[in-house]
Structure formats: structure tokens, C-alpha cells
Amino acid sequence: MDIDLSQFSQVFFEESIEGLAAMESELLKLDVDAPDPETINTIFRAAHSIKGGSATFGFMAVANYTHLLETLLDEIRDGRRRMTPDHVDMLLHSVDLLRGMIDSLMNKSEFNDPKLPQLEQRLAQALASNNAPETSQPEPAESSAAPVASDADSAIEDCWYIDFKAGFDIMRCGNDPLLMFAELEAKGEVQVSLLPPQFPAWDDFDPEGCYLHWQLKVITDAPQKSLQEVFEWVEDECEISYQRGCSTVTGEALQAADDTVDTQVGAISQAGAVSQAAVLGQSISQSTSQSVNQSQAATPIAGSSLPTATAVTPIEKAPQAQAAKQAASAKNAESSSIRVSTEKIDMLINMVGELVITQAMLGQIGQQEEINQESLLLLQQGLEQLASHTRDLQESVMQIRMLPISFAFNRFPRLVRDIGQQLGKKVELVLKGEDTELDKTVLEKIVDPMVHLVRNSLDHGLELPEARLARGKSETGTITLNAFHQGGCIVIEIVDDGAGLNTEKILMKARQKGLVGPDEELPEESIHQLIFKPGFSTADTVSDLSGRGVGMDVVKRNIHELNGTIELRSEAGKGSRFTIRLPLTLAILDGQLIRIGKHIYVVPLVSIYESLQVPSNRINKLSDGHELIRLRDEYLPVIKVFREFNHDADAKEIKDGLVMVVDNNNEKTGLLVDELLAQQQVVIKSLEDNYTRIPGISGATILGDGTVALIIDVAGLVNLAGISNSKEHAA
Amino acid sequence: MADMSLEDAKHGQQQFLSFIMANEEYGVDILSVQEIRGWEPTTVLPNAPDYVKGVINLRGTIVPIIDLRQKFGIKSLEYGTTTVVIVVKVTMEDAQKIIGIVVDAVSDVFSIEEDEIRRAPDFGHETDLRFIKGLANVQDKMVILLEINRLLGSAILPDPDTLSRILDNIDQQSQALSA
Secondary structure, eight states: OOOOTHHHHHHHHHHHHHHHHHHHHHHHHOOSSSOOHHHHHHHHHHHHHHHHHHHHTTOHHHHHHHHHHHHHHHHHHTTSSOOOHHHHHHHHHHHHHHHHHHHHHHTTOOOOOTHHHHHHHHHHHHHHSOOOOTTSOOOHHHHHHHHHHHTTTSOOOEEEEEEEEOOTTTTTTTOOHHHHHHHHHHHEEEEEEEOOOOOOOGGGOOTTSOOOEEEEEEEESSOHHHHHHHTTTTTTTSEEEEEEEETTSOHHHHHHHHHHHHHHHHHHHHHOOHHHHHHTSSOEETTTTOOHHHHHHHHHHHHHHOTTOOOOOOOOSSOOHHHHHHSOOTGGGGSSOOOOOHHHHHHHHHHHHHHHHHHHHHHHHHHSSSOOHHHHHHHHHHHHHHHHHHHHHHHHHHHHTEEETHHHHTTHHHHHHHHHHHHTOOEEEEEEOTTOEEEHHHHHHHHHHHHHHHHHIIIIISOOHHHHHHTTOOSSEEEEEEEEEETTEEEEEEEEOSOOOOHHHHHHHHHHTTSSOTTOOOOHHHHHHGGGSTTOOOOSSOOSSSOSSOSHHHHHHHHHHTTOEEEEEEETTTEEEEEEEEESOSSEEEEEEEEETTEEEEEEGGGEEEEEOOOGGGEEEOTTSOEEEEETTEEEEEEEHHHHTTOOOSOOSGGGSEEEEEEETTEEEEEEESEEEEEEEEEOBOSTTTSOOBTTEEEEEEOTTSOEEEEEOHHHHHHHHTOOOHHHHHO | OHHHHHHHHHTTEEEEEEEEETTEEEEEEGGGEEEEEEOOOOBOOTTOOTTEEEEEEETTEEEEEEEHHHHTTOOOOOOOTTOEEEEEEEEETTEEEEEEEEESEEEEEEEEEGGGOBOOOOOSSSOOOTTEEEEEEETTEEEEEEOHHHHHSSSOOOOHHHHHHHHHHHHHHHHHHHO
């Protein structure tokens, strides 16, 4: 019989990733000179949970490494070691490393990052160096105890003392201690001694019960875990404690230690109490769940009384996930599961309750023999209630998918710190509106574009400290991330107070690349738009940060895929502001219903500028069959939707119908439609689930009468119509 | 009778739903049938092949409707109140899809032993006939058993003319059999 732990490992991965995010954000908050004990505690708890979890699942590399971290953090927490910026740096790198390790575990791939041994060495060195605060007077034993602790899991041949008090019902459950001892024997040399059994009076004696208590001495190179495995099935009902000695000690010493341990082990089993265990150093007791603090308190004593006993911190079965739960994790947003606050669920349950009541009421009316004036009134009321409950329910269900944007924002302090250091720039990051909620899917997809924009601001936007001072600005640059709701959209702003866009340089590059004619002059606004063109970069040197010119166009495309828009405003010398506008959710869309012939389509409201009738004197026909209309001072191509979709329409000529001006990648395009119908929110359904993609159609929705309406994909329609670049036609 | 069907399954028996189209009887594996509905107007999909009649709303799911007559290159009938849509679950490229097929009428449900299914006649030419699972005689009628995944899946059907010729051939053969 074997429990398949792998089904739980996903939970471990998620919790670890959250834990790492918590560690990271706390580390960044940490004031090195005066560390807040609570902050260090949080970091410690996160490391500890990861260690516990990884050991449980047998991910020893992770467990061993976090053990080192934990030791270091523990010393800092106890005030035995002063925090240095170097520590913070090391810990941050460790977070990255652990993330990599967990990623590779998730993907079941081999992890061999050369950084692992390097960091391990650095940590070990840091642990070995004596850097205690002057205020406290460390005992020499402490500093020696710590390094020993760090290789607690290594494979020197060890001597283990196991105190095994069999549970009363052990035989009844089909477990035979003899078999377990035999299994231990397979791992190394075993000495078993039976303590004098304490039988009850004859009348109370249960012949099927077990009254025995053994002490075992095992000399083995197997890790503790494998010893624990032997007792895995009985550990809940038996009292088992493990105490580690060392076989390298010479005979006499061993004997002496043996005696001490024997008596002390006896002491534990008698009292079975944690306080006694402390005398023995850090022993692991699985029958009593020991708290971290208690075992920590034990360390100094262990160091002095039993120098050879190595310390092993207890493995806690229940991970301390609270800290991790509170900490928002950017990575978590990418996993397929979602954490929902109980509050939201309670709200849902409430609403479903209301719904059930309304349903019962309507059912009652339905059972009446005849419908009279009175029951009709009740029916109408019931239906009204039903409608309102359904709406509320829909809203709360959508709420479940909503996550605060802090999930995305949280990764930026680290990013800004690292890149700022790399570039030698002083940066302050200001986060605003972190509680603004948006759909999980949108959130996941917006992170990468945001990272790109922030990197750009750091790299191109902000100046070096000297340059800033020379311009009369403060030495430290500011990048602000701001999120807020505005009219059914979420707006995310990325603002820097750097140099702003260099319009001359952009124009020069654009001319070099042939995006702009040599003599063509553009208004500043249009110059700024150039940076969104594919292959455009003004960076003089290509760095790993930015400058490859595969950036802004991708950013823009990604945002467009989310039905969002991006705007840029920049002022030379003062900074730039990117404004991203996104729909709150991908599942619901504000749509304008239109009719073309017998067909009803939905056009996303965000992409519509205006709709108008165009008199024939403002329509121009091109030689290739495309038609342009003149709208104020612009020429727009018009797509005859009915022709692209191969069906009939009332208005076959532009002058007979309505032209709806829509946005296609910041360029205006007209769609010829017959009639505008209602505006309404529509739930987006996939066509691809049961059919295939249709060019020009992004999905379908179900209208109030139960029929299906197709949602028009403007960009796809433009492709279908074969209009490559409206600007070229206009020029 | 529940035990019976369990027994049937053990002995390699398969149940088929048969339907009629242009005087021909076809069978599909009953396990792939989700439901049978009457014809209802669809929302036409732009630029779709003729045999795709459009999509309907099946309790919140968008389901495409395919006219099997047209897919087989037979002239489509005027849809009326008796026109039937069989909603089937199809596995295509590892994905389950729900598709409605328009047929003339639903006929029967019958069980067939695996070894009673005769292979479709080989027509020699390089026509892919894997969408026909085989032929079966049920109460002196010949039923063409369709492999629904292949029929509606990615496999390329022979062009309508060839297909209707093949179907004619099968027809003649069945007449020869019953004679």
C-alpha cells in the first residue's frame, strides 16, 4: 500500500510559489539597518513551509537548500546575526533559484543551475562567518552548532537513537514491530533493547494489546527520512522520537554519549513532553507536534551539552500557509486554479438561497388551478425578483474571476530594483490602486506588456542620477503604476518622470527605416505613435533590457487581443505616460447590435467611434474596387460587410446605408451596415469549441430570444477585405 | 433489462441508431448520440461550406448544424416540421465537439454483433471510405454503418459525385443481396 503523494504536489507547488513571492516582497520591504522582526518572521515562515513541504514530497534538493536559508534567517531572527545588504541580495537570489527549482520540478525536468552550488557556498560562508550584533554576547557553542546543522541531511554514517513506544492497538491494526525492525536492519546495523514492560494488573490485561516500549540504535548512512518511512504507518498511534548521534565518535565517547542519550531518551518517553525534548537538543517528535520556537530555544543547550549531536529542525506536516496565503503571488495568477475569498462564496450561497426561494414561490403560483388577477400580480412580482437575482448572481459569479491587480503589480518592486541597480539609476516605484480588480484571464495577459513598458521606462525613460541633477530634477526617478476603474474599463497607467520621448531621434530612425518619407513632417502625436511600429527601436545599443525593436508593437498587439487600447503621452524632459485601457472581463462584452440584411451581428462597443450616413459626393471609388469616404479631413476605407460575408443586404451602396466608423489598430475603418439595433452586454461564446475559426468573426453570443448572433472581429474583417494599410490609400 | 445490455457489451454487441436519408438507412453508434431534436432556424455562418447550415444555441452551447444530404452530395430537401437533427458527440483531433446533423427521419435502434458487420465493398479506386464502418443486415434491410468521427472529422470526404456513385453502388449491392 502506498499513498500517491503526487496528487498533492500541485498544492505544494502553488504554496511554495506563493511563499517565495511572500519572501520576495518582504525582502524588498525590509529595512536592512533596522529590520522589522515581523518581516523577518514572515520570511522565515515562508522558507520553513517550503522546506517542510519539499521534504514531505521528497524534493530533497529544495529541502536542503531551504534548510540553509532557514538557518541563516533563524540566526537573524534571534538577533544572533546582523542583517546586511549582502544577506538580502543573497536571499533574493535564493528566491529566484528556488523558483527555478520548483519550476523544473513542476515540469519534471532536470534542474542544474550552476548558481545552486555557488549560492550554497555563499550561504555556508555567511553562516560560518561570525557576525553577531555587538549588543549580544554569543556563546561560542552557537556558532559552531550552526554549521553542523547545515549539513544535517548529508550522508555521513550516523548513529540514530529511536525511541519507539508501540501504540496499544498496533497489533490489531496488523502492524508487526518485528517486521519494522527487520526493515531497519536492511538499512544498517540495529541494536534493539526492550525497556521493562509495564503491564497492568492481570484483570485489566488485554492479551491482544501491546504494552511494549523499545529503544533502538541504528548505525546507518540512510537519511532520517528513510528511517521515518519505516514507521510511517504507525507514527500516528505510536510515540516515536529520533535522536541523532554520530558514529565517528570514538568508542568511549560513543559509549558515554550512548548512556546520556539512553537516560535522556528514557526521560522523553516517560514524560512524553516537549519541554523534556528540549534537553536533548532538537529531536524530532512526530507524536507531539513541536512548534518551531520551542525547538529553536533548544539549540544553545544542544550545542553545549552534546556537541556531537546535530540539530534537525522538525518537519512540520501542516505547512504554515497563512503568511503565504495573504501574500499575493504574481505567479499564482498563471496557475489554473484560483483562490476565492470566503466572503465572495458566502455571497454566492446567499444569492442562490434567494433564487431557490423565488423558484419555490413561482412553482406555487404555477400549481394553482387558475390564474386570476391576484396570482398574476404575484407572478409578475416573482419574475421581477427572479430577474434581479439572476443579474446579481451573474455579477457575483463574475466577481469570482476577479483578482486585485496587486497580483500583477507585486512583481515590479523586484524588477525595478534589479534593473535600476544594473543600470545605475536611482528609482522609486509608486504603486497606486492595487486593490482594483480585474478578470483573471485579463490579468494574466497584461503582465507581460506591463513588464515591457516598465523596463522601457527604466531603460529609455529615466535618466542617470547626474543627468537628472543637471536638469534640475531630483536624483531619484519615479515610476508610478496606477490602476483604476473608469466607465466599465480598467485603466492602467505607467508613468515616469524621465526624459520623455526623443521626437527628433524617433523621426530620424523612422526615416532611416523608411517608415516616414524623407521630407515628410509629422505632428508630435504621430511621431509618438511610430514607436508602436514593428521593428522600431531608438536605443543606441541593444541591451538585454530593451532596444531590439521587438517590443512596442507586440505590446500593442497583446493589448488589442484583449480588446483594449494603449495610448502614449510624452513631454520632452518631463516624462511619459502610457495609458492602457482594458475591458474588465473577457467573458462579457459591451456590444452594439447591428443588422445587415437578415443577419444580426455584434460589434464591440469599445471599437466604435461613430456611425453616420455618407452622401454620395463624399464617396470615392478606387481602381481596385475599394471605396473611400471623406470624413472631416480624413479618408477612410469602407468595408461592405455583406459582400465579405457573402450574403444579402438592404443597402448595397454606401450612400444607402449607415457607415459605422470602427477602430482597427488605431486606424479608422468604416463598415457598411443596414441598421443599428440595441446596445447590450453580451456573453461571449466560443465558436471554435464545436466548429472552427471563421475569418472576420471573433465569437458568438446568445441574444435575449435564444438565437445566436455572431461577434464581428474588426481586424479579421479588414484582412478579409484585403485592405492592407488604410493610411497608404489615404496618402 | 439493464443486465442484458451489459451482457451485450461484453459479447461485442454494439447498439446503433439508424436514420433514413434519401431512402437509404444509415446507422451511427448510439453512444455518440447526445439527443434528437426537431429542425429549428439557425444563424448562418459567413463563408461556410454549403453543407454547414449554421449554428444553434443548445442550452448555452453554440452547436454547428450540418446537412448530411449535402455533405453526401445528395440534393437537400426543404426543411419542415418533420426534419430531424441528431446531435452527436464527435472526437476530432483529440477534442470533443458537439455537432448536429440534419437527416430525413430517425428510424430504429438495433443491436449488432461485431462479427455481423460486413466490411464495406472495395471500390478499387483511391477513395477514402473509412467513414463507412461497414454494412449490416437488420431485418432484411441493409444499413450502412457510419464512422461518425471520420465522417465529420478531419478526414477528407470523396467529392460529392464520387460519393453518390458509391452510395448507388452500395444500394445496388443490397438489392442484389435481398434478391
